[in-house]
Every structure is written in structure tokens, then in C-alpha cells.
Amino acid sequence: MAFHIYNTLTRKKELFEPVEPNKVKMYLCGPTVYDFFHIGNARPLIMFDVLRRYLRYRGFDVRYVVNITDIDDKIINKAIAQNRTASEVATEFTRAYFQDIDKLGIERPDLSPRATDFMRDIINTIQQLIDRGFAYELDGDVYYEVEKFVGYGKLSGKNINELQAGARVDVDDRKRSPMDFAVWKSSKPGEPWWESPWGKGRPGWHIECSVMSSKLLGGTFDIHAGGVDLIFPHHENEIAQAEGASDCPFVHYWMHNGFLNIEGEKMSKSLGNFFTTREILAKYPAEVLRMFFLLKHYRSPINFSEERILESQQALERIVETLKNIDLILADFQDVGAATDETIANQKAALIDAMDDDFNTASAMGTLFELVKSANLIIAENNFTKENIVTLKAIRELLVDVNEFFGIIPDKSSGTFGTDESFYLDMLTEIRRELRDARQWGMADTIRDRLQSIGIELEDRKDKSIWKRNFNKK
RNA sequence: GGCGGCGUAGCCAAGUGGCUAAGGCGGAGGUCUGCAAAACCUCUAUUCAUCGGUUCGACUCCGAUCGCCGCCUCCA
Incomplete structure (x- = not known):
């Protein structure tokens, strides 16, 4: 069998055929760096890391991009709350993100582009959207006019008219339609800004992914991945932007992982069931966490406990x-x-x-x-x-x-000890073996108990004894 | 209201129009052992939410019902 994936766009399992033979270009929507990423965020990061490695194992030349959104309302709000600059917040949590994915045994993506490094490309794309009639300016803001894009809704299966009926009442009634979304926001006092043809401002939420993925992976690329919750509006809008600006199809295969729930409920800070990946990694090895996700199909919801x-x-x-x-x-x-x-x-x-x-x-x-x-x-x-x-x-x-x-088997199956510790543990185990051969049970048991108390289990096999780190109670 | 998904043993979870419905956890026996621990072996769903229909045959396809969940607003 050749590789097949379920494509959200067509709602069918399809044979995977890359744009260029033997090459896979894939993009995952990465973190918005305003906090440590949580255990739910870990699912796509781990699963698509496995997919990337699997495709490579299958002989594809994989180019894997995971973006970092480092300018966003949430970052700005956090900065204001902590009396720091947005860039300080973004820098702190970008560093934390890399630390955490390293710990999870996730291979670094080939590229981890930051939105703020692509400001010129973002502005150019917005200008193209305006020139081509897909976007319009309103007092320094730029909005995407959803009705202008005929394919709008094709990914999420949503119908523009129905959406309109259910759309929330937007405070900003200057927009031509409540569904229109911001691609550029003028900056308020104290907010970070970039110079643009429409004045000082910053990009809207969805535009950075359209721009960076197209720029780094080419006009049409193979796989775009993320959580199911991103289907609408984020990915829908990405399509509208990328295809509005360029004419060529944006992405062939859309993959979406199912949600992670906590004890059957959606994870949220208000429910008090919110876990960062850091917290979990402090209690359980990364390999266990990977195993936890691998034991279930990536599209199913998964319950964390x-x-x-x-x-x-x-x-x-x-x-x-x-x-x-x-x-x-x-x-x-x-x-x-x-x-x-x-x-x-x-x-x-x-x-x-x-x-x-x-x-x-x-x-x-x-x-x-x-x-x-x-x-x-x-x-x-x-x-x-x-x-x-x-x-x-x-x-x-x-x-x-x-x-x-x-990526589930620890490097040293005996645990995370370095060679020094291993050397002494081997020695102790050997000495104890000699004690047992001499039927000195008391001393042998003492050694076993003492090692147990520092988290080392001894196993007496037929002809040899071995030690291992107690994986469980860390 | 619109769109989408799910309901398989005590729990978790794959899967298939028809030979024995994967596997894991847990549990019950057993092996090993100075004693332990660990490990390993064996067993653990005549049945796939319920009711109809299609079919020679359905858990798998279709319809209805019940229950659960996600998206439609920031969210992986």
C-alpha cells in the first residue's frame, strides 16, 4: 500500500501524491508564543513529528516548517499585564517552546519562521490582496472581503449565507460584511507597530501563516496540518488569503488532529484543568507521553488523565x-x-x-x-x-x-543515567551478586533496599542481576 | 439553528460485508526466585448503543431513535 491520508478538504482518504516526486513539503501551525504550550498543543507537535519522520523513513525528502507566531493580541495583552514589551514576552516563550519540544524528543523542524521576520512579505501580500480586489482599507485597518473569494468555506464546509445568519454582532460596523476579517490592524497607543502603506500597524492573525508557508514551501505545497479547531476560521482564511493573492492552489492535503480533553472535559483555565507540557514532563518521561498519543489515532479525540x-x-x-x-x-x-x-x-x-x-x-x-x-x-x-x-x-x-x-525507546533502556552512574551501579550490582553467591542475604537485601530508595530497581535473573531506573515513581 | 464526529469487553483502543472482532491496561491463575520485586506465560466480548431496512450473510452499508462530543467567538 502506498501512503494514504484523510484530507479534510475532500473529507476522504486519498492516495498521497506529492507535488514533486519523492519530496514532501509540509507545514504545521505552530505556537503563538505568549505562554508555555499546554498538553493539548503537544499532540500535533508530537504526531506530526512522527509523520514527518515516517515520511522520511518511507524515502521522501521532507521539508518541514513549523511557524512561530510572535506578534498577536494575546502576546500584547500579556505584555501589558506584565508591564513588559511584546517582544520580550515572545522571546521568552519562544525559548521555552524550543526547550519543551527538545525535551519531547521532537526533531527541530527544518525551518521555524517567526512572523515578525516576514513583515515585508506580509505587507506585500496584503497589498496584492487589495490590488486584486480581495481586501479593502478602512482607516488604517485592512479587511479581507470574504464574499469576493468564491471558494470561501470549502475547507470547513461552511456556507457564507448561513455563517452570516449566525455571525456575532460586530462592534465594527464599518466592515462591508460582518464576516470580513482583519489582515492588517492599525496600532493603538503602546502597541508594537510596523510601517505600512496603511500606516502604523501589525498583521491580523491568519495572514502570517499564509505568507510564510507559501514563501517557504512554494506556491502549492503538500501537507498543511493543525488541530481541528483551526479548520475554521484560521485555515479557511489562510486559503482565502493565499489563493486570493496568487491564483495557484494553496495546499493539497489538509490534516487535522483531534482535540485533547481532560477527564472528559475541554481543557480550560477556568475549569482548573489546564496542564502545560512542562508540568507533565516533570512527572513523566517524554517517551511515555509520545506513547500516550501514539496509542490512539490522531484524528480521534483523546482523553487525558x-x-x-x-x-x-x-x-x-x-x-x-x-x-x-x-x-x-x-x-x-x-x-x-x-x-x-x-x-x-x-x-x-x-x-x-x-x-x-x-x-x-x-x-x-x-x-x-x-x-x-x-x-x-x-x-x-x-x-x-x-x-x-x-x-x-x-x-x-x-x-x-x-x-x-x-521515538519511544529511551536511548539507554536502563534509564537516564550517564556513564559515570552506570559504572558505579554496575559495580554495586556485581558486588551484591557475590554476596548472594556467598549467601549473605542480609547485606544483599540492604543493598537492594538502599538502591530502591534512590529509585533503582534490582532484578535477579537466572544467571545475572541487572539494575534499572524505576520508570514509574519519579 | 447550521456543519462535522463518535458510541466495540471492567477501562483504553484498532478493525472488517462472510474463516478465531487486533493490541494495551486492569483482573484471575501459573512459571521463575534464598525471600522479594520485576518479568514472562495462560485465561479474560457467541458480541460491536437501540430499533428497523438492504443482503445468501452486517458489528461493518442505509434509515430512524437514544446518548456523548467538537466547530460556528480566541484556541492545537
Whole structure:
């Protein structure tokens, strides 16, 4: 199967055919940097990071852009509230954003353009919209005239007339239609501004994405992604702007991830169920968080709770544990030759099929656990024929292989200790082993208890003891 | 009101017009072990919200009903 994705624009699953063969140009609506990003924001960042890596794994040359909106009402409001400049606020949270995505194991996008670095392009695009009759100026503001764009509503399935009926009463009745939206806002005293043909002002919310994505990815690009809530008005408006300004189709495939809820309710500050990704990362490893998202299809709503996270953690540990056990066994069987195993190859094909079918990570995970099960069966039977060793090796290679895009297996399966700590822990474990061989149970148990108290679990296996960081209670 | 989505075991969650409805968590047994812990193995839905219809056959297609949710306003 070739890669298929569900396209919001057509509401169908479609075969993915890039504009340029073997190249994928994709854009994700990134953060508005006015605060730490929350656990709901983490979903698209993680999922589309996995998609990007998966497409690369499948042989595409991927160019991935995630913008940073660093000028916006929310930033200005925060700056005013804290008596700082908007740019200070934006700088602080841009830095925090990069720290957080690094911690999440998200690969840096190829480009992370900031809106304020594209002011000239934004102004040019607005001028084009005016020249082409899609936008009009009103006392220093510029509005997009929705009615002028025939395709308006094609992404969200909204009908202009119905929208009009339900539109809120706009304070600004100078607009030709209540639906018209600002592409340029004149600056009020104390607000940041840029010089423009319409006076001092700043861009409206949607224009920066249209401009940066078109500019950096070319006239028509392949994938534009974001949360479902962005379909309207943000992405609808992006289309109107980009296609109004240029004539060529904006984007081929629109992908939207489902919402994250907290204990069944929408996350909001007023409900007091608001979590930043930082807070969660302080309690759980990034790999667990990635696992949590990967266990469900990206388009479904997902419910966030500690219980779900703990489940994901248990599930992930099953994989990590098996990998470790395979390694312990393979260490005794060098040079088994090429690891070709037909059954495992079929499993791999099934996993790839699942991923190709609208990026079904939940199904792919199911296959992964089947592999884990077959490895565990071999290990449980203690039947290390050459054939079985080859199978174990093949499973190991596959797990490591797909981790290239899943990013769920910690670098050192034993935990986050550096080589120094590992050295001493190995030594202690060895000494304790000798004590046990000498039947000095008291001392052996003391070592076990003491290590336990600093978060290290000891496991006594048949012929060796191993230590691991206690993943759970951090 | 308009648009869209969802309802699968105790919980989470894939999936399919027809061979045994993936997988995970939890639970119950068991193996291993100096004792533990951990780990592993086995078992855990005659059934897919309800009621009709289409069909040789539906959980999967169609219709209705009930329930839940999202968007239409800033929001990933």
C-alpha cells in the first residue's frame, strides 16, 4: 500500500501524491508564543513529528516548517499585564517552546519562521490582496472581503449565507460584511507597530501563516496540518488569503488532529484543568507521553488523565523490557548471520500498511506488541535454536528500526543515567551478586533496599542481576 | 439553528460485508526466585448503543431513535 491520508478538504482518504516526486513539503501551525504550550498543543507537535519522520523513513525528502507566531493580541495583552514589551514576552516563550519540544524528543523542524521576520512579505501580500480586489482599507485597518473569494468555506464546509445568519454582532460596523476579517490592524497607543502603506500597524492573525508557508514551501505545497479547531476560521482564511493573492492552489492535503480533553472535559483555565507540557514532563518521561498519543489515532479525540498516562507507561515498559531481554540473550550468541525471518518481515509489512493507512499509529502499535509477544514466547521457552536466535535478532532490529519515527525507546533502556552512574551501579550490582553467591542475604537485601530508595530497581535473573531506573515513581 | 464526529469487553483502543472482532491496561491463575520485586506465560466480548431496512450473510452499508462530543467567538 502506498501512503494514504484523510484530507479534510475532500473529507476522504486519498492516495498521497506529492507535488514533486519523492519530496514532501509540509507545514504545521505552530505556537503563538505568549505562554508555555499546554498538553493539548503537544499532540500535533508530537504526531506530526512522527509523520514527518515516517515520511522520511518511507524515502521522501521532507521539508518541514513549523511557524512561530510572535506578534498577536494575546502576546500584547500579556505584555501589558506584565508591564513588559511584546517582544520580550515572545522571546521568552519562544525559548521555552524550543526547550519543551527538545525535551519531547521532537526533531527541530527544518525551518521555524517567526512572523515578525516576514513583515515585508506580509505587507506585500496584503497589498496584492487589495490590488486584486480581495481586501479593502478602512482607516488604517485592512479587511479581507470574504464574499469576493468564491471558494470561501470549502475547507470547513461552511456556507457564507448561513455563517452570516449566525455571525456575532460586530462592534465594527464599518466592515462591508460582518464576516470580513482583519489582515492588517492599525496600532493603538503602546502597541508594537510596523510601517505600512496603511500606516502604523501589525498583521491580523491568519495572514502570517499564509505568507510564510507559501514563501517557504512554494506556491502549492503538500501537507498543511493543525488541530481541528483551526479548520475554521484560521485555515479557511489562510486559503482565502493565499489563493486570493496568487491564483495557484494553496495546499493539497489538509490534516487535522483531534482535540485533547481532560477527564472528559475541554481543557480550560477556568475549569482548573489546564496542564502545560512542562508540568507533565516533570512527572513523566517524554517517551511515555509520545506513547500516550501514539496509542490512539490522531484524528480521534483523546482523553487525558493520569490513569491513561500510567497505562501508556506500562505498555511502553513492556516493549522496553522485551528489548532489554532480547539483548541479554543475544549477548551470548554472536554472529548468527543475517536476521531474515519471513514471519517478522510480514509483521513489518503489516505495521507499514497500518502507517500508510491514514497514519494509523494505534494499529501499528498493535503489531508492535504482537512482535513483543513472539519474542517473549521464545524467551519463555528458553529454546535458543539458531532459528529462534535469528528471529529474536530480527525482532530487535525491527523494534529499533521503527523507533526511528516513533521515538519511544529511551536511548539507554536502563534509564537516564550517564556513564559515570552506570559504572558505579554496575559495580554495586556485581558486588551484591557475590554476596548472594556467598549467601549473605542480609547485606544483599540492604543493598537492594538502599538502591530502591534512590529509585533503582534490582532484578535477579537466572544467571545475572541487572539494575534499572524505576520508570514509574519519579 | 447550521456543519462535522463518535458510541466495540471492567477501562483504553484498532478493525472488517462472510474463516478465531487486533493490541494495551486492569483482573484471575501459573512459571521463575534464598525471600522479594520485576518479568514472562495462560485465561479474560457467541458480541460491536437501540430499533428497523438492504443482503445468501452486517458489528461493518442505509434509515430512524437514544446518548456523548467538537466547530460556528480566541484556541492545537
